[in-house]
Amino acid sequence: MELKDFIANFAEQFDETDVNEFKPETVFHDLEEYSSLVALSIIAMINEEYDVTLKGDDMSAAVTIEDLFNIVKSKM
């Protein structure tokens, strides 16, 4: 699994946020469009693409997109 692809998949769960805003160090909880619904879409995407089941705690523990990537990687 590549970080670049993960970020692309991550960005696809957003409708309005500019794609250039998604970087490894992006603090995604601070993105204006981030909501509980977007969080669910991300959980579903991770489940579909990587067959990893995230806990709600995992989403809150991750600060940046790269943190989340590392959590997913550790569960694969």
Next chain:
Amino acid sequence: MSSISVKNIAIKGMAGCVPERVEENRNYPGMTAEEIQKYIAATGVERRHCAIHDGSICTSDLCQKAAEKLLTDLGWDKSEIDLLIFVSHTTDYKLPATGIVLQDKMGIPTSCLAFDITLGCSGFLVGLGVMGNLMASGSFRKGLLMVGNTQSEYASPEDRSMKLLLGDAGTVTAIEYDPNSKDEVNITYMSDGSGRQFVILPDGGSRNPVNEKSFIMEDCGGGIRRTRLHEKMIGDEVFSYGTHFIPKVYEEMRSKFNIEPDEVDYLLLHQANKFLCEKLRKKLKFPPEKVPYNIQEFGNTSGATIPLLMITELQKELYDRQLNMLAATIGVGFSLGVAQIKTHGGIIVPDLMYL
């Protein structure tokens, strides 16, 4: 995963009853109009039928009204009923079992076997499996499976994740022993109590008896406040679990019972919320026209959603033709089930009733 296959039974009729009283989600005072619109778009729930929870309308009352009408339409005599199973988390009393209360209130003979099963969203599929297996041997001839909940009672008024989601409903399914029946019920189950912390009403049982702290409104983050006597749901955990494990239970059921998805008429999804249902529909690869919804009118009615879907969306078809249906549910526990239900027309389904 455990699987069962039930034969020698026939589903003869189904009926449902909901409270007349309607709560419009657009009228909820705790959110802005824009927030409510977003909520409705995500969950699909526009309004819900909810009782006033003062003891005047209990789940058993909804089930009883549905059952009295269904028995009349079927032409069944109450003296013939020898099995009554009531599946709910909202019972009349902590004890005795509500099924036994209903035996007396409905005038069903004391010779019947009546009992309760305490389950939520998976209630219909578990109840159908239990009743089907008890009846398949011919030990019982006519059974009433009552599945419902008046769980809007458990939602904190300051918890929009529950308050705007939960509706009340009671249903009844009439099942008959029939060795010549072509009906088939195949079900695969999964139970995982490690998920109990994610959908729970913490206090009031033997584990956490009611005490003065049970009544304190606690700040739970995200603008949500509830007491320990309200139902708590961690929605993203349920979502994550459901989108992962329902497809796995489905695959197990599909291979075990050689199910050809193209031959399936309808996939009936537990009306949890539209966002989860749509994710599941796409994962299970069913087109929209095969997956009916009524969540917009009734919200999440827990174990009643699948029979309620059949009653409101398939009323005519259940009578007119044979149907090959799948049903999938995840709920409190966690308790999961995926079923194939094959019927052969002639099923009596009166119009939805109101109380």
